[in-house]
Amino acid sequence: MKFLLLCCALLVHANVMADEPLPWAEVTHELGEIDALPAGRLSKRALESLNQTGKALFSAHFTPADGAGRPNATQAIIPTKTRRTREHVLLRTAGPDATACASCHNQPVLGGASDFVTNVFVSEGFTQADFDSIDPQFSNERGSNHLMGAGLIELLAREMSRDLAAIRTDALVRARDTQNDVRLELTTKGVSFGFISASAEGLVDLNEVSGVDDDLTVRPFSQKGVMTSLRQFTVNAMNHHHGMQAEERFGLHVTGTDDFDGDGYANELTPGDVSALVAWQAMLEPPVQEVPNDEAWIAAALRGKSAMENFGCTGCHKESLPLESLDFFDPGPLDVVGTLSSSSVEEPAIYDLSLTFWADQLTRNEDGHVLVPLFGDLKRHQMTDHKNEALGNEKLSQRFVDRTRFMTAELWGVGSTSPYGHRNDYVALRDIILAHGGDAKVSKDAFAAANDSTQLDVVAFLKTLVILP
Numbered sequence: 001m002k003f004l005l006l007c008c009a010l011l012v013h014a015n016v017m018a019d020e021p022l023p024w025a026e027v028t029h030e031l032g033e034i035d036a037l038p039a040g041r042l043s044k045r046a047l048e049s050l051n052q053t054g055k056a057l058f059s060a061h062f063t064p065a066d067g068a069g070r071p072n073a074t075q076a077i078i079p080t081k082t083r084r085t086r087e088h089v090l091l092r093t094a095g096p097d098a099t100a101c102a103s104c105h106n107q108p109v110l111g112g113a114s115d116f117v118t119n120v121f122v123s124e125g126f127t128q129a130d131f132d133s134i135d136p137q138f139s140n141e142r143g144s145n146h147l148m149g150a151g152l153i154e155l156l157a158r159e160m161s162r163d164l165a166a167i168r169t170d171a172l173v174r175a176r177d178t179q180n181d182v183r184l185e186l187t188t189k190g191v192s193f194g195f196i197s198a199s200a201e202g203l204v205d206l207n208e209v210s211g212v213d214d215d216l217t218v219r220p221f222s223q224k225g226v227m228t229s230l231r232q233f234t235v236n237a238m239n240h241h242h243g244m245q246a247e248e249r250f251g252l253h254v255t256g257t258d259d260f261d262g263d264g265y266a267n268e269l270t271p272g273d274v275s276a277l278v279a280w281q282a283m284l285e286p287p288v289q290e291v292p293n294d295e296a297w298i299a300a301a302l303r304g305k306s307a308m309e310n311f312g313c314t315g316c317h318k319e320s321l322p323l324e325s326l327d328f329f330d331p332g333p334l335d336v337v338g339t340l341s342s343s344s345v346e347e348p349a350i351y352d353l354s355l356t357f358w359a360d361q362l363t364r365n366e367d368g369h370v371l372v373p374l375f376g377d378l379k380r381h382q383m384t385d386h387k388n389e390a391l392g393n394e395k396l397s398q399r400f401v402d403r404t405r406f407m408t409a410e411l412w413g414v415g416s417t418s419p420y421g422h423r424n425d426y427v428a429l430r431d432i433i434l435a436h437g438g439d440a441k442v443s444k445d446a447f448a449a450a451n452d453s454t455q456l457d458v459v460a461f462l463k464t465l466v467i468l469p
């Protein structure tokens, strides 16, 4: 009798839950939770709920029943078929190389960085997509960096791109009006990206542009500075690391099939899933400068900070850049086909970052602009010279950027994210500083010539730039 009752109860329960996976099923329950794309200005409550879903998706270990794995698709950011069906579900080199975003972004908190062991082998993935060797002829090996404050970084890049585009328009208009060649400096937020020239006939000359792509879009993500937005990066990373394809890039309307990777699962990530992940990343609190409770350290850090100014480190690692607005539009204004953009949706969502618990802690300048304390310039620089090839280990160019150029690493959080450098293979701060060459040579030489205690002062300062646990 008891047995019968239990059976009935189970049947009833199973019936109610007909479409719902069982709570213990090996699936990610939060997938598809956001069924409509968020639109307009979100209330604090709506933001918090989206954030919760994003966090769950970032932490989830995706399973085959979610559509993880990509037997017939490569890691390429443009949908590309493999030549043969892949043998392995997970492959350390060509990927999929992990089951969760959180597997690599967790030091010292979720969304943080990671150790050398989580390095990623970045390749374009069009040919030789299935490499099984770490030989640099196949891929560029990169260390996992942190995502703290990523929303502020993307907002800065959007405003900088807007400013540079305005300078281009200005040059063209002035050249037309004066019927003379016009040459203008491409400066935004105190960072110079060289010069642009326009001719009376309406041609632009980009030969003197430096540190940014020719379309003058500042791409703040990846250590190469080649990815535009958290949205684009998330769609890339989901395919590369987990074999989870976003509908907005791999869906029927783009590839002619809703199961591009041939694993039997259609539309693995809805636009709403991607939005939740973006919202969570965009709202991650920025790292802080935390002065330790130690008189000697406080004094050393102060000396170290001014030494960095004297050495010229802050020419690239700028203490802060001013940000006009904390309204984070998603989808954003700068993405192109393959990633949703503001112009491809009816109404983008606005995540007001001033609603976060951390926004009030940021300083503002006299214009009311938020000073984002990134210690960076979102610009690419030449990092090697003929005497110093230390950071020139990569053999492949990525997105047509010279293999020896990298975007200035933002130093906020550096006190919590050892090891260092784009390959995460410098274990001590002094060693990565001494590895700088090229555009940073003069500054590195000044550091190298300083005495031991001044060098340690710089380390003392860098160690105050932390991610709070």
Ligand code: HEC
Residues within 6 Å of the ligand: 097, 098, 099, 100, 101, 102, 103, 104, 105, 118, 119, 120, 122, 142, 143, 144, 145, 146, 147, 150, 220, 221, 222, 223, 224, 230, 233, 234, 237, 238, 241, 277, 281
């Ligand atoms: C196997 C480790 C690994 C996994 C898993 C992983 N990442 Fe990353 N992530 C990296 C590495 C390495 C980089 C640096 C890439 C580069 O510089 O080219 C990075 C960079 C990023 C960046 C750019 C940060 C910046 O400031 O440049 C974002 C955003 C990001 N990851 C999001 C994600 C998301 C979202 C997921 C899950 C879908 C994810 N990552 C999964 C290793 C990983």
Ligand code: HEC
Residues within 6 Å of the ligand: 308, 311, 312, 313, 314, 315, 316, 317, 381, 383, 391, 406, 407, 408, 409, 410, 411, 414, 417, 419, 420, 421, 422, 423, 429, 432, 433, 436, 439, 440, 443, 444, 447, 458, 462
């Ligand atoms: C010309 C611009 C430039 C100058 C000047 C410069 N840096 Fe850098 N810095 C970079 C770039 C680019 C990177 C990323 C290098 C890489 O990993 O490929 C970097 C990386 C770093 C890192 C590693 C960050 C991490 O998370 O891995 C530290 C620390 C650092 N710089 C400190 C300094 C100090 C101290 C000075 C002055 C002695 C200095 N830098 C001068 C551009 C510069």
